[in-house]
Amino acid sequence: MTVVTIHKAKTELSKLLARVEAGEEIVIARGDEPIARLVPFDKQKQPVRGYGRFAHLRDKLPTNLFLEPMSEDELQAWEGKYSFPGDNGQ
Template sequence: MTIVTIHKAKTDLSKLIARAEAGEEIVLARGNKPAVKLVPVEEPQAKPRIPGAFAHLRGKIPDSFFFDSLPEDELEAWEGKYSFDGEM
């Protein structure tokens, strides 16, 4: 583990980043007190896609849910009949 002051880290930041990426543990300190650790960012592991993961949901929603007309009052609401204009 290498301890480097923040002042020194400002000067040698790119070198310290390269060392951390290579696996070295770098600690930045305020004076003699350790403050933060410089570590490389790990790439997130992508989970493999599983075909048919939601197959159990097929057939649960009837076609009428998508294709039937909305009730008249709901259509009016979408058209702005019941919108709030800021006055009460």
């Protein structure tokens, strides 16, 4: 593990990233205090979004939620009735 200062990290970022890609771990420090760590990105550790993320809502939403026609007020809102302050949509 290599420790570098912020100044060195800013001036040699490309070189440091090449070292990280090779598997090295780099710690960036402000003076003597470590503040960040550069490590290789592990694609396999990223969480995979699975099916059923919203399964808990399945029985709580009405079955005809998107099949009902909009009310006149909702339709006018979609057509821009409320888009401009002071405009009555006319």
